[in-house]
Amino acid sequence: MDFGLDKKSNSLKTFNTIFIVIWLLLACFPFIWTFWGSFKVRADFFSRADWWYAITAFNTLIETGARFTKEAYSGAWFEGEFWKASRNTVIVTISVVSISLFLGTLGAYALSRSTKNYAFWILIIALIFRAMPHITLVSGYLFPFFQLQIWGILPTTIVVLVAINQPFTLWLLYSFFKTVPKELDESALIDGCSYFQAFRHIIMPVMWPGVITAGLFSLMLAYNDFTVTALLLNQENHTMVPKIQSYLGTNQHEGNLMWAVSAVVSATAPLFLLVMFFQRQVISGLTAGAIKG
Amino acid sequence: MILFIGLPIISTGIQSFYAQHDQILIEVKKCDPFGCKTSVVVDQEATSKIKEEKPLGKFNGFGTYIDRNHLASDQVSEFWSESKSLGEFIGKVGNLPFYKALVFTLTYCVIVTPCVLLLGFIIALSLNAISRKIRGPLIFGTILPMIVTPLVGSLVLFWMIDAEGIIGANLQILMDDPYLSVKSSKALTWITIIIYGVWHHSPFAFVVFYAALQTVPQEPLEASIIDGASRFQRVKHIVLPHIYPVVTFVALISLMDNFRVFEPIIGFSAEGSAQSLSWLIYDNLVNEEVILFGSAAATSIMTIVGISIILTPVLLRTWKEFRTNR
Numbered sequence: 216m217d218f219g220l221d222k223k224s225n226s227l228k229t230f231n232t233i234f235i236v237i238w239l240l241l242a243c244f245p246f247i248w249t250f251w252g253s254f255k256v257r258a259d260f261f262s263r264a265d266w267w268y269a270i271t272a273f274n275t276l277i278e279t280g281a282r283f284t285k286e287a288y289s290g291a292w293f294e295g296e297f298w299k300a301s302r303n304t305v306i307v308t309i310s311v312v313s314i315s316l317f318l319g320t321l322g323a324y325a326l327s328r329s330t331k332n333y334a335f336w337i338l339i340i341a342l343i344f345r346a347m348p349h350i351t352l353v354s355g356y357l358f359p360f361f362q363l364q365i366w367g368i369l370p371t372t373i374v375v376l377v378a379i380n381q382p383f384t385l386w387l388l389y390s391f392f393k394t395v396p397k398e399l400d401e402s403a404l405i406d407g408c409s410y411f412q413a414f415r416h417i418i419m420p421v422m423w424p425g426v427i428t429a430g431l432f433s434l435m436l437a438y439n440d441f442t443v444t445a446l447l448l449n450q451e452n453h454t455m456v457p458k459i460q461s462y463l464g465t466n467q468h469e470g471n472l473m474w475a476v477s478a479v480v481s482a483t484a485p486l487f488l489l490v491m492f493f494q495r496q497v498i499s500g501l502t503a504g505a506i507k508g
Numbered sequence: 509m510i511l512f513i514g515l516p517i518i519s520t521g522i523q524s525f526y527a528q529h530d531q532i533l534i535e536v537k538k539c540d541p542f543g544c545k546t547s548v549v550v551d552q553e554a555t556s557k558i559k560e561e562k563p564l565g566k567f568n569g570f571g572t573y574i575d576r577n578h579l580a581s582d583q584v585s586e587f588w589s590e591s592k593s594l595g596e597f598i599g600k601v602g603n604l605p606f607y608k609a610l611v612f613t614l615t616y617c618v619i620v621t622p623c624v625l626l627l628g629f630i631i632a633l634s635l636n637a638i639s640r641k642i643r644g645p646l647i648f649g650t651i652l653p654m655i656v657t658p659l660v661g662s663l664v665l666f667w668m669i670d671a672e673g674i675i676g677a678n679l680q681i682l683m684d685d686p687y688l689s690v691k692s693s694k695a696l697t698w699i700t701i702i703i704y705g706v707w708h709h710s711p712f713a714f715v716v717f718y719a720a721l722q723t724v725p726q727e728p729l730e731a732s733i734i735d736g737a738s739r740f741q742r743v744k745h746i747v748l749p750h751i752y753p754v755v756t757f758v759a760l761i762s763l764m765d766n767f768r769v770f771e772p773i774i775g776f777s778a779e780g781s782a783q784s785l786s787w788l789i790y791d792n793l794v795n796e797e798v799i800l801f802g803s804a805a806a807t808s809i810m811t812i813v814g815i816s817i818i819l820t821p822v823l824l825r826t827w828k829e830f831r832t833n834r
Binding site: 339491 | 631658
C-alpha cells in the first residue's frame with residue numbers, strides 16, 4: 216500500500232514496528248536458543264541452578280574446558296546412530312518426492328483438461344483424503360502389513376507417504392495447470408502432436424514453477440513426518456524424526472536429552488537452508504489453492 | 509490414490525468390528541505335599557493357535573464402539589440416571605477416555621483456529637505496511653515455526669518452558685513459586701499446547717493472507733481515503749470483504765489440521781493431562797503387549813466421522829462452484 220494518499224501517523228508506524236519485532240522474536244528465538252544450547256553440556260542447557268548458565272556456559276567450561284562443545288553432536292551422530300536415520304530420511308524423501316511428482320503431474324494435467332463429472336469427484340475425494348488424520352490411515356495399514364510381513368521396511372513407508380501426499384500434490388498442481396491456457400496444448404494437438412507429445416513439448420517447459428512448489432511440499436511432508444514413520448518402520452529403519460523421539464526416552468529407559476537437542480538442530484538446519492533458497496516458491500505454493508477459492 | 513487411501517479406510521472399518529482375542533484359560537491342578545490347588549493359567553498354545561486361525565480377532569460387531577474406552581454408552585446412561593445435576597453428569601462423562609480426548613480436541617480446535625486467523629491477519633497487515641526492501645528476511649523469519657515438523661517445534665518450546673529451561677525458570681521467579689512446573693498442572697499444559705498451536709499455525713495464515721493482500725485493488729482504497737474513512741474502517745469495509753474467500757479457506761485448513769492435533773502431545777510429553785483423538789489411536793497402536801487394532805480402528809472411524817461433519821459445508825460449496833464454472 217505504498218501510495219501518496221495513505222499517510223501513516225508516526226505512532227502507528229512505531230507500534231507496527233514494535234509488533235513485528237516482538238513477533239519475529241517469538242518466532243525465531245526458540246530456534247536460536249536451541250541452536251546455541253546444542254553446543255553446551257546438559258547441566259547448562261537444562262540447568263537446575265540458574266538458567267543464566269546456558270549463556271555463560273558455566274558447566275561446559277568445567278566439563279570440557281571450552282565454551283562450546285561438539286559432544287552432543289558426536290554422541291548423537293555416531294553413538295546414537297543418527298547418521299543411519301539421516302540416510303534413511305534421504306532415501307525416503309528423495310523417493311517420495313520423485314514418485315509423487317511423477318504421478319501428480321500426469322494426474323493433475325489430465326484432471327485439469329477433463330470436463331467430465333468424474334474429474335470433479337476425484338478432486339473431491341482427494342480433498343476428503345487430505346483432511347483425514349494420518350494416524351487413522353496408519354491404523355488401517357498396520358494390520359495388513361503385519362500379515363503380509365512387509366512391516367518395518369522402507370519401501371512400504373515410501374508407498375504410504377506417497378499416497379498420503381498425493382491429494383495435496385494433485386490439488387496444488389491442478390490449480391496450477393488451470394492457469395496454463397488451454398489454447399497452448401490445443402494448438403499443439405491441431406499441429407499434429409499426440410497427447411503425450413503435447414505434454415512433453417508444450418506443457419513440460421512451462422510447468423516448472425508449479426512442480427518445484429509441489430516438490431517442496433512433498434519434501435517437507437516426507438521429511439517432517441512422524442506419525443507414519445514412527446509406526447511403520449522398525450527401530451533399524453527409523454528416519455530422523457522418530458529417532459529424535461527415541462532419544463527422549465520413555466518410562467523404561469532414560470533418554471539422552473542432549474542428543475535429542477543436537478539431533479533437532481541437525482534435522483532442522485537443512486530444512487531452513489532449503490526454504491531460504493526456495494522461499495518464493497513456498498509462498499506461491501501456499502497461496503495457489505487460496506487465490507482460486 | 510484410491511487404492512492406497514480408500515483401502516486402508518475400509519480396512520480400518522473392518523478392523524473396528526473386531527476385538528483382540530480373549531486369552532484361553534485352563535484350570536491346572538497342582539499338587540504338592542501340602543495338598544492340591546487348582547489355579548487358572550493362560551493356555552499359551554491354544555491362544556496362539558486361535559490367533560493364527562483368525563488373526564483379526566473375534567468378531568465384536570459394534571461392541572468396541574460402545575465399550576468403556578469409546579462411546580461408553582452403558583456408563584453414560586448409568587451416570588445419567590445416577591447424577592443429580594447436569595454438571596455432575598458432564599463431569600463424570602468427561603472422565604471417560606474417549607470423551608476426555610474429544611473435549612480436548614474440540615477445545616483446542618475452537619480456541620486455536622480463531623486465534624490463528626486473527627494473529628495471522630494482523631501480522632500480514634503490519635508486514636504489508638513495512639518497506640519492501642526488508643520484507644524478504646522478515647517473511648522468512650515469520651514462517652520458521654511453520655516449516656519445522658510439529659514434533660521438533662514443540663520439543664524446542666518444551667525445553668524452554670521446562671522448569672529447568674529459560675522461560676520456565678523465569679516464570680518461577682516471576683510467580684515466586686519454586687515448584688511451579690508446566691508439566692504438573694492440567695490447565696497449564698492445556699494452555700501451553702494451545703499457545704504452541706497458535707505459534708505453529710499462524711505463519712500459514714499469515715502467508716495466505718499476505719498473498720491475498722497483494723491482490724486488493726488500490727482504487728477503492730484511495731476512494732475511501734478521499735471519502736474520509738479511517739484506517740480501521742478501510743480494513744473492515746474494503747480489505748476484509750475482498751479477502752473473505754481466503755479467510756474461509758484458511759479457517760477450514762486450520763480446523764482440519766487442528767482436529768488431528770497429535771505431535772505436540774508427544775513433544776510436550778503431556779499424555780497425562782491432555783489427550784487428543786489421534787493420540788488415543790497412537791496409544792492403542794504402540795501398546796506393548798497386544799496391539800489393540802480393533803480399539804484403534806474404532807476411534808479412527810469416529811474421528812473420520814468427525815472430520816466429515818466439519819467438511820460437509822465446504823464440499824457443498826465446491827460442488828456449487830464446479831457446477832457454475834462448467
